[in-house]
Amino acid sequence: MKNEAWIFGITAIFFVLIAPTYWLITGEWVGTTALVMTALLAIMIGLYLGFHAAKMDARPEDREDGEIAEGAGELGFFPPYSWWPLWCSITFSIVTYSVAYGAWWLTIIGGVFGMITIIGWVFEYYRGEHAH
Template sequence: MKTNANLLWVLTAFFAIMTVVYVVWNLLDHGTMEWAGTFMLGLCMLLMALVAFYLVKVHAAQGGELPEDRLDGNIDDGDPEMGFFSPWSWWPIFLAGCTALLFLGLAVGFWISFIALGLGLIALTGWVYEYYRGMFAR
């Protein structure tokens, strides 16, 4: 994780330098600022800095190296409890299809998005309440 953060800091510096180069080049060549490219390069720099800062903070909060980053680490060292996942559940697939339909509706016709939102609410409700009924009721 530390190596990833260092690489992202290098990319942050690269995008900062390229933003300055882009602005100077446009001012010398055209005499005006080109805002779209300048804004894009600046946002790329901020994105890299944000992710690098996050990785540095997470690395510091976890108390050192992860087991998978150590050369003497075993597979069992990095085997924590990841949470509970629904076995045999079809609701996540149905919800993913509704999400795809929603984005299709945004691209093709806005009226499709309303259908996708309705189906998505049904899928989300089914996924949340699937352990209250049927074979897996608790």
């Protein structure tokens, strides 16, 4: 994880140098603020990875003498396809549209559909084909 910490550290340095340069060239507050926040985010992630890299043993891909077989095994749970994110995004689009045009009745309908889709997405592994 030290490599990842270095990558985020270099990225943070880049954004720290670019933010004042962008301000001097354009004088725009929005872009400068976005670049500063991006630098802070990269610093935060780099510090987190560096802190944990110092406390844990090196992974096989981090060592020079690491073998491919050492990294074998289960990597985690990867969910199969799901239609719920599509329905959640459609619902979010309806609610956003209703707020933009001031249609309060459509906001209520979108809120009801939103609750249904969130509940469906959360509980999709408790029923149906992929139930555990």
